[in-house]
Amino acid sequence: MTTTLAGGAVLRAARPGDEPGILACIRELAEYEREPDAVETTEADLTAALFGETPAVFAHVVERDGAVVGIAVWFLSFSTWTGRHGIYLEDLYVRADQRGHGYGQALLCRLAATAVERGFARVDWAVLDWNAPSIAFYRSLGAFPMDDWTGYRLTGDALVTTARGGAGADRV
Template identity: 90%
Template sequence: MTTTLSGGAVLRPARPGDEPGILACIRELAEYEREPDAVETTEADLTAALFGDHPAVFAHVVERDGAVVGISVWFLNYSTWTGRHGLYLEDLYVRADQRGHGYGQALLRNLAAIAVERGYARVDWAVLDWNAPSIAFYRSLGAFPMDDWTGYRLTGDALVATARPVAVRGA
């Protein structure tokens, strides 16, 4: 579904051909988050993830004047407590020169509408502790921090080491 936004922009599901614009936004987000060299994703990776035979990652874009100026990249999660899916918002980004038009809010409201329409229980995401503008934006929409939870991650050597089989005691 396509939604017309201010300034002649449209919000729509990502489609093949959007990969360069999506990747540009991901790189700008990484730079904003002080990790400019952390992005390993390629356009081919995005093509496979978003448009392959069985996509498990989804994206919406804000397009203005033929260019991708904002993105939401998300995937399904599942709560054993609610017995329902939810959405996990991996990236929400609007290019700096396009902010102030309501595009970020439109992207997040679009995800909330998808969750409600499909009967999903919630929309989750993470934000860096120092990112005061984003925190204020999320709070203005009624979102709240999960202060009782700390995120953990396995990556790199620790991931490989953890994946190695171990002998089961008492077996």
């Protein structure tokens, strides 16, 4: 489904050929989030993840004048409590010079519509505590923080050590 937005932009599912624009948005988002050197993803990684034989990651893009100017990259989650899938929004980003046209809201509305259409229970995402503009935007849509939950992550050496059964894996 393609939706026409303000300024002649269109919102649509990502398709092969969008990888350079998606990656550019990911890099800009990392810079905004004060982690400009953290992006390891390549166009080839995006091709495999989004368009491979069994994709487990999905994306919607806003395209304007032939260029990707906004992205929503997401994957399915699952709630054992509801017994239903949900959507986990990994990245939502609209290029700075394209903000104010409603593109971010359109992307979130599309994800919410996808969840409703498919009978999913929810849409979840994380936002940095200092990102006041995004927090205000999300709250304006009726989203709320999960204050009683703290996210955890295993990566790098800790991931490898834990995979080998070390570093306290026997304490649980």
